[in-house]
Amino acid sequence: MQGIDDPSTVFWISAxxxxxxxxxSLRRDGLAHLRQGGHSVLESDLYAIGWDPVVRSQDGGQVGEHGLRRFRVSSDTRRAFLTDEQPRDVAREQSKLLKADAIIVQFPLWWYGMPAILKGWFDRVFVSGFAFGTDPQTGRRLRFEQGPFVGKRVLVITTLGDRPQAIGPRGKSGExxxxxxxxxxxxxxxxxxxxLPPLALxxxxxxxxxxxxxxxxxxxxDGLFVDREIPYRPQFTGxxxxxxxxxxxxxxxxxxxRIHSRTPAAIPGEPHATPNE
Structure with a gap:
């Protein structure tokens, strides 16, 4: 694959x-292309695996299962992650994410958002302590440039019914x-x-x-590991x-x-402004 020197692990999530x-069709062809390029591919086809998108008390581990007290979603799922008491399906998805050098998230845009099954995947998998939080030893805030997934690249691939101009800089649906x-x-x-800038069809x-x-x-x-990322601003640099x-x-x-990028996203026909830093 052009632009990539060493084979990497790519995690493809589709809904x-x-x-x-x-x-x-795009998923099958994309996976085949990655494999032909020598990459290791991990997959989660959420409908095919029957993913449960609903956060339940069982996601909080033993406390949730036995109903000993009120289910506190953030703190109990964090504790379940730290004590290895999460449901197996959640832990399995987290393991794939940790192994990945790049993530592909693919979905049809329904009502200008993700399908419910994919939203529920994030709700259950991206829990405190795993995807964000605070380092208990140093107090360091684990987010943005200090987040736990620094070094991983992500590409969104979405299909939608709107015409191309509708998602352009003056489009009715929003850029x-x-x-x-x-x-x-x-x-x-x-x-x-x-x-990475999303691929919308x-x-x-x-x-x-x-x-x-x-x-x-x-x-x-082919540009997964070489294309320029969206230059979102870091949080902890002033x-x-x-x-x-x-x-x-x-x-x-x-x-x-758009002010939260150091330069505006690439919009056809609109020049990049120079940030007033």
């Missing part, structure tokens, strides 16, 4: 109920990186990952040239206040999600 869908900001910044960057229901989107997919997979607000000297007078 679509139909194997014969466009999502399913793509802003539309996915909660996932890209609030989940992936928050946990320390390097976030619009007008998926009217697709007539599969070879074109297949080529797009292959191109992005650009934010102690209240997590962008400091007054950074992009003064501006607001909105």
């Amino acid at each position: 679509h109920p139909e194997q014969r869908s466009l999502t399913g 793509l990186n802003e539309l996915l900001f909660g996932l890209l910044h609030g989940t992936f960057a928050y946990t320390g990952m390097s976030v 619009p007008s998926a229901d009217r697709l007539s040239d599969y070879s074109r989107v297949q080529d797009e997919l292959v191109d992005r997979l 650009e934010y206040t102690s209240e997590w607000e962008l400091a007054d000297h950074v992009r003064p007078g501006e607001h909105g999600v």
Whole structure:
């Protein structure tokens, strides 16, 4: 595979109920391409494995199972992780994530968000102590540039019904990186990952040239370890206040999600602004 010197481990998470869908076809072709490039591939096809997306008291380990007290989601799932009392399905997904050098998250965009089964995967797998938290020895905040997943790269692949212009800089549905900001910044960057610009395939229901989107997919997979990441701002280098607000000297007078990148996301037809640092 071009641009990658050494084979790596890639974890591919997908969420679509139909194997014969466009999502399913891209997944199969993408996995085959990665394997042909010599990479180790880990998979979680959430519908195929019957993933349970619902956080339950059992996710808190023995305390939750026996109902000894009220289930405190964050603290009890953290304790279950630290004491190795998590459900096996959660621990298995966490193990895949830890082994991965890069993560592919693939889903159809439904109502401008992830399918419920995938949202539930994050709810159950990305628990405190594993994906974020505080180092008990040093008190170091484990998030953004100090997150536990620093060094891992992540690429979102999504299909959607909107026309290409609808997710452009003046599109009715919102510019793509802003539309996915909660996932890209609030989940992936928050946990320390390097976030690649997402691959979106619009007008998926009217697709007539599969070879074109297949080529797009292959191109992005070939750049998985070399393409430039979205330059989200680090949290602990003076650009934010102690209240997590962008400091007054950074992009003064501006607001909105794009100010949290050191340069705006690449938008066709719009020049990159020079950050006012």
